[in-house]
Amino acid sequence: MRKRSFFGLSKPSFHYELATDIAATPVAIPTPETVQIYIKQELTRSSKILKTGMSVKTGQRLQLNEGDSIGTISSVTGTIVSIEPFLADYGQTWTAITIETESSDIMDTEFADFIETPSLETLNRFFPTCPGEPDFQPLMDERNPVKTIVIYGGNADILIDTGLLVLKTKADAVNEGIEVLRKITGIEEVVIVVPEESVQNYSGHLDARIQSVSSQYPYAQPLMVLYNLTGRLPDENGAASLGTYFIRAEAVASIGEAFVTGRLPVNKTITVIDKQGNKHLACARIGTPVGKMLDTFGVEVNDQDKIIFGGPMTGNAIYSEDLPIGPDTDAIMVQDKAIIPLYSDYPCINCGDCVHICPANVPVNLIVRFLAAGQYTEGADMYDLYSCIECGLCSYVCSSRIPIYQYIKLAKYELGRITSAEEMNEQ
Numbered sequence: 275m276r277k278r279s280f281f282g283l284s285k286p287s288f289h290y291e292l293a294t295d296i297a298a299t300p301v302a303i304p305t306p307e308t309v310q311i312y313i314k315q316e317l318t319r320s321s322k323i324l325k326t327g328m329s330v331k332t333g334q335r336l337q338l339n340e341g342d343s344i345g346t347i348s349s350v351t352g353t354i355v356s357i358e359p360f361l362a363d364y365g366q367t368w369t370a371i372t373i374e375t376e377s378s379d380i381m382d383t384e385f386a387d388f389i390e391t392p393s394l395e396t397l398n399r400f401f402p403t404c405p406g407e408p409d410f411q412p413l414m415d416e417r418n419p420v421k422t423i424v425i426y427g428g429n430a431d432i433l434i435d436t437g438l439l440v441l442k443t444k445a446d447a448v449n450e451g452i453e454v455l456r457k458i459t460g461i462e463e464v465v466i467v468v469p470e471e472s473v474q475n476y477s478g479h480l481d482a483r484i485q486s487v488s489s490q491y492p493y494a495q496p497l498m499v500l501y502n503l504t505g506r507l508p509d510e511n512g513a514a515s516l517g518t519y520f521i522r523a524e525a526v527a528s529i530g531e532a533f534v535t536g537r538l539p540v541n542k543t544i545t546v547i548d549k550q551g552n553k554h555l556a557c558a559r560i561g562t563p564v565g566k567m568l569d570t571f572g573v574e575v576n577d578q579d580k581i582i583f584g585g586p587m588t589g590n591a592i593y594s595e596d597l598p599i600g601p602d603t604d605a606i607m608v609q610d611k612a613i614i615p616l617y618s619d620y621p622c623i624n625c626g627d628c629v630h631i632c633p634a635n636v637p638v639n640l641i642v643r644f645l646a647a648g649q650y651t652e653g654a655d656m657y658d659l660y661s662c663i664e665c666g667l668c669s670y671v672c673s674s675r676i677p678i679y680q681y682i683k684l685a686k687y688e689l690g691r692i693t694s695a696e697e698m699n700e701q
């Protein structure tokens with residue numbers, strides 16, 4: 275929520291949504307005729323396992339080839355109608371699986387065999403594409419032992435209710451999930467981070483230390499939270515380089531729910547923000563087309579309107595209503611073409627607005643020149659790219675409408691890729 279004009283003497287001020295603001299019960303979106311889910315792996319040849327025409331069950335683990343460590347979970351019961359390459363953000367190549375759904379669910383039972391013997395391998399096999407999309411690699415990396423599990427209960431952007439809603443409505447599942455994580459990892463120190471005005475809604479209900487952060491944007495940004503907890507920001511190795519493991523509350527609830535019921539959760543909680551800024555809460559199968567979500571709430575998308583996955587500061591624009599919601603899609607926002615701030619190729623005019631607003635004191639006006647030229651290593655080395663907490667405020671205020679935040683995200687992604695490749699070569 276915007277509190278003040280950008281054009282006054284003070285910095286602009288935004289606030290996250292609070293637990294007390296969340297009144298509605300999520301609307302259950304009916305299962306669509308088709309869903310599309312992804313395996314984050316390139317389709318280099320025909321799958322030996324998955325074929326079009328093959329029947330799948332709800333909660334069934336799907337993988338392309340025998341021995342693959344990467345897979346996905348079917349969110350519906352139905353028939354596979356296509357298996358195709360998919361070009362994801364930053365040029366990543368994944369595999370898209372489209373499933374024609376059947377009217378009733380048949381639940382897969384493979385996971386149920388593992389609930390008595392929880393292990394990190396089990397989590398890594400069944401949960402990376404569950405609601406909340408947890409990444410278990412940091413817990414498996416012996417070079418950076420994790421001492422603290424940080425559960426992120428807030429939202430990564432303004433206008434979004436998803437994280438706090440999960441904590442408010444699924445406290446039992448979150449507690450079960452915490453117990454599973456403690457048992458598997460042996461880590462006792464578990465912290466749940468929420469915006470300060472929301473603390474009273476959770477203390478006493480959750481089996482972990484509640485840590486409040488300011489509800490002013492961007493203090494509940496994941497990287498800002500890490501900085502406040504540890505006094506440092508992670509390098510290209512992520513939160514594990516600080517001895518912390520970061521996981522969303524929704525992912526913890528997914529783990530808890532699954533280990534109690536023996537069924538893998540397949541429904542994602544989402545905040546839909548319409549063109550007037552009204553919020554609608556929804557619960558839908560992972561893989562549901564965005565258009566189906568928008569139709570439910572009567573949100574019409576016209577030519578040149580913008581659909582964004584995420585919030586106004588840090589969200590990513592998508593190009594089609596046919597794209598599906600993923601396990602990490604916390605919000606869908608639609609902006610009317612009349613209010614879309616267009617990016618430009620104007621040069622930096624050194625107005626200093628980005629430097630003035632940056633909470634991390636990054637010399638944005640200098641680093642942006644290197645990043646725009648693709649000189650990521652130089653920009654990172656000379657101007658401390660990893661101090662950036664990815665709040666997007668610099669892009670929001672930039673007089674030249676330079677997509678600074680997008681340059682920063684791309685630079686971090688590319689540098690992370692280079693680091694991973696170097697580590698692979700050393701092995």
Ligand code: SF4
Binds near residue numbers: 628668
């Ligand atoms: S550089 Fe931009 S995105 Fe990064 S912390 Fe500063 S204002 Fe936020």
Ligand code: SF4
Binds near residue numbers: 622624626672674
């Ligand atoms: S806000 Fe934009 S134009 Fe102004 S100094 Fe920063 S990058 Fe340059």
